[in-house]
Amino acid sequence: MKSEMEPLMVQILPDLHRSSSTTYIFTKPKSKPAKAIILLKAASFAITLGLFFLFFTIVLCEYWPSSFRYSVVIDAGSSGTRIHVFRYKIESGKPVFDFGEENYASKKLSPGLSAYADNPDQASVSVTELVEFAKGRIPNGRLKKSDIRLMATAGMRLLEVDVQEQILEVTRRVLRSSGFKFQDEWATVISGSDEGIYAWVVANYAIGSLGGDPLQTTGIVELGGASAQVTFVSSEHVPPEFSRTISYGNVSYTIYSHSFLNYGGQDAAQEKLLESLQNSVANSTGDGIVTDPCTPKGYIYDKKSIQAAGNFSKCRAATFAMLKEGKENCAYEHCSIGSTFTPTSLQGSFLATENFYHTSKFFELEEQDWLSEMILAGTSFCGEEWSNLKVKYPKTKEKYLNGYCFSSAYIISMLHDSLGVPLDDERIKYANKAGEKEIPLDWALGAFILNTPTTISDYGGKSRKMFGFGNETKYKI
Ligand SMILES: *[C@@H]1O[C@H](CO)[C@@H](O)[C@H](O)[C@H]1NC(C)=O
Ligand SMILES: *[C@@H]1O[C@H](CO)[C@@H](O)[C@H](O)[C@H]1NC(C)=O
Ligand SMILES: *[C@@H]1O[C@H](CO)[C@@H](O)[C@H](O)[C@H]1NC(C)=O
Numbered sequence: 001m002k003s004e005m006e007p008l009m010v011q012i013l014p015d016l017h018r019s020s021s022t023t024y025i026f027t028k029p030k031s032k033p034a035k036a037i038i039l040l041k042a043a044s045f046a047i048t049l050g051l052f053f054l055f056f057t058i059v060l061c062e063y064w065p066s067s068f069r070y071s072v073v074i075d076a077g078s079s080g081t082r083i084h085v086f087r088y089k090i091e092s093g094k095p096v097f098d099f100g101e102e103n104y105a106s107k108k109l110s111p112g113l114s115a116y117a118d119n120p121d122q123a124s125v126s127v128t129e130l131v132e133f134a135k136g137r138i139p140n141g142r143l144k145k146s147d148i149r150l151m152a153t154a155g156m157r158l159l160e161v162d163v164q165e166q167i168l169e170v171t172r173r174v175l176r177s178s179g180f181k182f183q184d185e186w187a188t189v190i191s192g193s194d195e196g197i198y199a200w201v202v203a204n205y206a207i208g209s210l211g212g213d214p215l216q217t218t219g220i221v222e223l224g225g226a227s228a229q230v231t232f233v234s235s236e237h238v239p240p241e242f243s244r245t246i247s248y249g250n251v252s253y254t255i256y257s258h259s260f261l262n263y264g265g266q267d268a269a270q271e272k273l274l275e276s277l278q279n280s281v282a283n284s285t286g287d288g289i290v291t292d293p294c295t296p297k298g299y300i301y302d303k304k305s306i307q308a309a310g311n312f313s314k315c316r317a318a319t320f321a322m323l324k325e326g327k328e329n330c331a332y333e334h335c336s337i338g339s340t341f342t343p344t345s346l347q348g349s350f351l352a353t354e355n356f357y358h359t360s361k362f363f364e365l366e367e368q369d370w371l372s373e374m375i376l377a378g379t380s381f382c383g384e385e386w387s388n389l390k391v392k393y394p395k396t397k398e399k400y401l402n403g404y405c406f407s408s409a410y411i412i413s414m415l416h417d418s419l420g421v422p423l424d425d426e427r428i429k430y431a432n433k434a435g436e437k438e439i440p441l442d443w444a445l446g447a448f449i450l451n452t453p454t455t456i457s458d459y460g461g462k463s464r465k466m467f468g469f470g471n472e473t474k475y476k477i
């Protein structure tokens with residue numbers, strides 16, 4: 001389910017009508033022993049052919065105006081590190097993206113970098129392996145012209161700053177000697193609102209609204225494991241600390257973005273709830289047993305003082321109380337979650353991603369009315385015996401299965417009870433892909449889009465210059 005948690009997976013995305021003649025550049029053939037023998041037999045032919053190709057590769061890659069460019073983003077997340085390798089073209093001075101399988105590949109290794117807090121040097125192993133994966137997909141001649149960036153998110157954000165820096169420095173050592181174009185400040189811990197902005201960018205790019213009227217854009221609500229983000233263009237006044245401005249082409253967007261760290265994320269919130277239950281055990285004068293309304297009854301905890309007693313409405317009330325905590329300190333006109341400013345209404349249409357998507361998919365909810373359906377599905381799930389659930393969902397890992405009572409209640413208390421989204425609101429959809437081309441709603445794609453110059457002075461078109469690139473201008477964040 002949670003894509004963040006799958007170990008070592010190479011994501012292959014649907015083919016998007018590319019001519020096969022372009023494949024060889026991206027998929028660099030690996031020499032295998034069997035092939036080597038055949039090649040030896042045809043040595044002279046191969047050498048001639050090799051030189052021929054070498055010449056053309058150099059000419060094509062270095063000087064051909066429409067040749068491919070490459071860019072790499074490493075997403076250092078809490079549960080693993082995923083490398084994304086992008087290939088794109090410049091046409092008429094503008095980058096042309098395509099996230100089909102010939103132009104986009106990714107690979108993830110677990111655990112995440114934050115797992116190396118006690119032994120930062122070990123972090124180099126997985127980063128090195130991921131860099132090799134990327135190098136296998138990029139012609140050697142293009143490496144030094146291809147950016148590589150590492151962006152770490154919530155898992156690293158929770159570490160002490162000096163530990164973060166030690167781990168980052170280890171990754172920088174790997175990236176500096178990787179052969180890619182790299183600068184030290186390209187390996188950083190990004191903020192939750194950066195992540196929200198990047199997710200917003202890829203969503204609006206996918207839908208086709210990036211570059212258009214700001215008020216016609218689509219907002220994003222993300223529910224991750226360690227943080228949750230709300231990002232959209234609001235016509236209300238937004239205090240500067242919650243407002244970000246980005247430019248895409250000649251359009252400028254002022255965006256509300258906030259990341260609810262700590263208890264914002266689903267896993268973090270569930271942990272916090274359990275912790276507060278444990279505290280109430282320690283403080284209680286009774287039999288020392290408390291009930292957890294967010295876990296189906298019959299589930300056995302390691303800690304005997306907590307008893308699972310699934311009840312959707314009680315769980316919804318408990319999580320709502322948690323999201324409200326600190327609201328009395330709200331220093332703004334309007335706070336919906338804790339003491340954080342949120343605009344009075346979520347304006348326009350929205351996509352709900354990550355765990356909003358995973359939970360909705362798990363319950364097989366209809367696209368329409370999914371919030372009302374979530375209440376029905378959650379009520380039935382939370383009230384079921386744990387042993388029955390295990391029989392009903394034999395393919396779902398227990399640690400994930402155990403989370404769906406909590407997540408269904410948390411989604412309703414966050415979107416409906418706190419942020420005020422009506423249960424029958426058709427403007428909010430759950431999704432993990434968007435647009436005709438079904439582009440994955442992964443913030444790393446947005447980081448790539450936003451870090452690629454939108455205008456590259458014209459060396460293409462009819463009056464192509466065969467040699468040399470033009471000047472590059474960047475209009476970014
Ligand atoms: C941005 O550029 C496009 C075409 O290049 C033009 O049609 C559009 O009006 C411009 N928008 C603004 C806000 O200047
Ligand atoms: C007991 O209650 C107090 C006040 O609500 C709280 O600060 C504390 O963390 C709770 N737990 C323990 C173990 O004392
Ligand atoms: C769940 O709790 C509510 C009170 O919050 C109660 O009215 C309801 O009967 C409980 N449901 C079950 C199935 O026990």
Ligand SMILES: *[C@@H]1O[C@H](CO)[C@@H](O)[C@H](O)[C@H]1NC(C)=O
Pocket residue numbers: 471472
């Ligand atoms: C590119 O353009 C900028 C601004 O117009 C100029 O300062 C810079 O020198 C140019 N670079 C090259 C390589 O021509």
